[in-house]
Amino acid sequence: MSEPTTIFSIYEDKDREIRQILTEVYDALKEKGYNPINQLVGYILSEDPTYITTYGGARSKIRKIDRDDLLAALLKNFLGE
Template structure:
């Protein structure tokens, strides 16, 4: 019998998935010769998926992400929280 309470966080799983997808999109953009930061920022500001290459399914992957969740993850990462 365990005396400690197990915790479950759906948010942490979602954040991990966001980071994974963003890394894959970044790598695909870089591989195709784009500036990944500029392209991702363009996508976030406009929600226009054409900022993201279709190479390695990057465009489909990034469209799975909620923009608010993506921004939250980026700000949290930048601030080191």
């Protein structure tokens, strides 16, 4: 008897990684006393990394995400796709 084929989705993995990074960056901004939403919006609109604190490696983490991928993941989540 053969085993069923397992299907992997690179998109689900990417979305999971983006969610993890955003959560960590959000938490770092909050811990440092910033308004995380305002800082993240500033970063997304300008792609200026100085909107993100270096605390906890947050700036390095957020720069691992392509901005187009970030926006796509946010829209998919918002729209429930």
